[in-house]
Amino acid sequence: MQTAVIFLLACLPFFVLGQQPPCGNRDCPSYTRTQLNVTGGYEVRRYDPSQWVVTSAPGRSFRRLFRYIGGFNDQGAKISMTVPVLRAQRASGSTMMFYLPNTIVPPTPTNPDVQLLDIPVKEFYVRVFNTNSKPQPTKYQQELQALKTAVDGQYNDTVSYTAGYHSPWHTGVRQNEVWLEKL
Template sequence: MVTAEARVGNASEAEFCFEAEQCLLFDLICETDDYQVRHYDSVKWVSTDEKSFFMEIAAIRAFRRLFNYISSGNKNGNKIEMTAPVVVKFEKKKRFWESCTYTMSFLLPAEFQKNPPQPTDSKVYIHETPDINVYVKSFGGWMTAFEEQKQSKALCGTLDSIGAKYEKEYHFAAGYNSPMTMFNRHNEVWFAVQGDPVCPPNGES
């Protein structure tokens, strides 16, 4: 059994997180037909930044770097199990033709949350996210730049229509599946809540 540490552990409460032994756990605050509001505790990640015009190119480079870290490319030589989700932070582009810095992060397993091994690659680093509430929209298929933009715009439209306050300078995309998985794929876009989250009255969806 995996003991939860900093809300990292067995994914029994998240039916879509079935490919990894350990997943990022959350508390569901409320949900509607269009989005969920979740609370995530503070957790540690291993991350890397990659600047590119194209998300797909940045993702390939960043993934290789992080995969090397968990495959013993760290100062302790530890082999670290893959977790879920893989999260990518998107900066807001000022102009559509500009390049963008994408930050990809692998969640560190429970046993490495307190004392993660340090990376050997100078482009890879450990960081900790604070407690956070996020608006979440889920979708299937593949995490392409086109689909991510479509889903994030749809969520923004929903949030704007209800007067929700959220972080607009960046957002996150989360993927839960191996590149080899062909069916039942699960992806999400997250926007950080500002102030109190907007939930349906009386828990109604």
């Protein structure tokens, strides 16, 4: 029994690092894992082309995007919530993004602070970490710094991303991620 416990504890980094995002019954962008670096605590994901609805205006970013998928668009169409919710951080500020399923033709936003964004095939370094509550910004920064150190400058240093898969009201374990664009 003790040997089994030790084996499981030794394998835990493989299970956490290699786990799939918790999409559940929600749409999420498709990708292929091209590398798993257990020592560095990251994986490389190659994401297929995808479309996102974004807002970079400060303030109520989540509300603007939620209103868009709730029908505040040129078609009055409601769109199911997807995951992850991404936040891109640049020196000029942050952008919040909702993934749009590839099974729909996205309606045009009616709010000028909301835009559609096409992202081509792209590879990201991804560091997965779990928390029991919504992570504080300092936790994201700590995980991002660990990822930057592990990939040693082989990333686009003008942008970083945080990815969340759970609603603000979720209780229990949350899977969180930080992403860097691979050069």
